[in-house]
Amino acid sequence: AKMKALLLLVLAVGFNVQYGGSSMYSSCSESPLNWCSSLDSAVECGVLKSCLQSNFSKSRQTEDLIEVGLYYESLCPGCRQFLVLMLFPTAILLQDIMAVKLVPFGNAQESGTTGKYVFTCQHGEQECLGNMIETCIMNMSQIAYPIIFCMESSSDVVNSAKACTGIYDPDLSWDKVMGCVNGPLGNQLMHQNALETAALKPPHEYVPWITINGEHSDDLQQKAMTSLFSLVCSMYKGTKPAACGGSQMHYQNYCQNK
Incomplete structure (x- = not known):
């Protein structure tokens, strides 16, 4: 979970730096650390697919x-x-x-x-x-x-x-x-x-x-x-x-x- 949060944060900061702070998820009110914390925040921030894939991968770890x-x-x-x-x-x-x-x-x-x-x-x-x-x-x-x-x-x-x-x-x-x-x-x-x-x-x-x-x-x-x-x-x-x-x-x- 910690590494997932790091990934989301790095991507978010990198995107904002490269594109002058203009994000396609400008309506997102959550910190990147909380993007996958709930279904609502994942949808609002446009990362639902990534969150679901990450959780699915973790569920299969043995x-x-x-x-x-x-x-x-x-x-x-x-x-x-x-x-x-x-x-x-x-x-x-x-x-x-x-x-x-x-x-x-x-x-x-x-x-x-x-x-x-x-x-x-x-x-x-x-x-x-x-x-x-x-x-x-x-x-x-x-x-x-x-x-x-x-x-x-x-x-x-x-x-x-x-x-x-x-x-x-x-x-x-x-x-x-x-x-x-x-x-x-x-x-x-x-x-x-x-x-x-x-x-x-x-x-x-x-x-x-x-x-x-x-x-x-x-x-x-x-x-x-x-x-x-x-x-x-x-x-x-x-x-x-x-x-x-x-x-x-x-x-x-x-x-x-x-």
Whole structure:
């Protein structure tokens, strides 16, 4: 349900940005997060077919979701490329069979004692700040992934954070985010990221470091980096969604050249 909400929100914002806020569903009074919450809102917002298809797909699930874990750094070029170009698009297309786990820490180092941990990052202080902002956002927002996608796809990861948060989760106070970043909550959350990264088996050697259902191997890493979409589709044991070729969907509407 959360991934469905993310998809609807991203599509809604993307549509409004591309077309100057002129939407074919201008009569829709609901937040994109609530489009599929009831039959009336789905009809009003013009997404009834999509909502019904999503619910039908979920009702047929008999297997656990495929969990894709990404251990990364906010300013690592390879991490950003994988997150933006591979992980997030795949998560949208395969929302019914896939879960995402993000752990921003990577090759950072931790020192200090309880409550006063100090972090040193591979790409400097700005990367530590980016890691911390994304960690706090994941702790404070139900729609953190679009915010992180927005940040990582921008030209300036850290300085885009406030604007990205305002776009996707306007109810989340930026002051509260920074309170987490600069306070004991953020420090403890990042410590947990450090512990989780250190506990990886086998130990991580680089980032992005990808796990599938908690497991990592050279073969899984290579397949995920080459085509995460194909990997998730092939590993899911239940009824394949249409995106995987589970059922053929044909779109017969054309704009004729007159």
